[in-house]
Amino acid sequence: MxxxxxxxxxxxxxxxxxxxxxxxxxxxxxxxxxxxxxxxxxxxxxxxxxxxxxxxxxxxxxxxxxxxxxxxxxxxxKLEPVITVKSESKLDLLKAAYHLGNRHVSLEISENYLRFSPDHVLENMLIKLGLNIYEELAPFFPEIGAYQH
Missing domain, CATH: 2.60.260.20 (Urease metallochaperone UreE, N-terminal domain)
Structure with a gap:
């Protein structure tokens, strides 16, 4: 039915x-x-x-x-594979958000972490920037467009 x-x-x-x-x-x-x-x-x-x-x-x-x-x-x-990015430095997280946004990545932004769909190129970039990344299964809530609020 x-x-x-x-x-x-x-x-x-x-x-x-x-x-x-x-x-x-x-x-x-x-x-x-x-x-x-x-x-x-x-x-x-x-x-x-x-x-x-x-x-x-x-x-x-x-x-x-x-x-x-x-x-x-x-x-x-739904739980889905994601990469969670963390850092003790809020400035480092802000820089990571800038670089990911510059690549038009769907991104969940919180005060303590960033989250995006797995992509080994982006993961390597973030590691080189000194950020901690974690592979997880989690609900993913990327930012919606500014005009949809």
Missing amino acids: MIILTQKINLDSHKQPDLTIYLTAQERTKIKQTIELKEVNSHNISVVKINLSRGNFLESEDILTDDRATFFVRIKA
């Missing part, structure tokens, strides 16, 4: 979603996509089609529903 999700809503805090779907950062950028579910669920849904209108974007914890608001799906960030 297939469900078509067409809108984002705020779900009453007492109501639980019917289904939770885990998406990578890249998958959360797509407002029109078809997802085949590999796991059996109590609703016998095997395919979820996301068909949001332009101007929307998906974030972890969003709730999507169908046209009649009868079925609710929570979007969650």
Whole structure:
């Protein structure tokens, strides 16, 4: 069975979603996509089609529903391979963000670390700059475009 999700809503805090779907950062950028579910669920849904209108974007914890608001799906960030960059020096992290941004890398920025998708060329550059890098499986939340805020 297939469900078509067409809108984002705020779900009453007492109501639980019917289904939770885990998406990578890249998958959360797509407002029109078809997802085949590999796991059996109590609703016998095997395919979820996301068909949001332009101007929307998906974030972890969003709730999507169908046209009649009868079925609710929570979007969650999926664990994915990432490189986490750390340094005792905030200035070194700032310089790393500059160099990664100059290469148009999707980048998660926090006060204590940077995070991006694995790329051995970028990893080597950061090591040469004296930063510590760690291969991890973690949810990835890259910065969204400045015009989407």
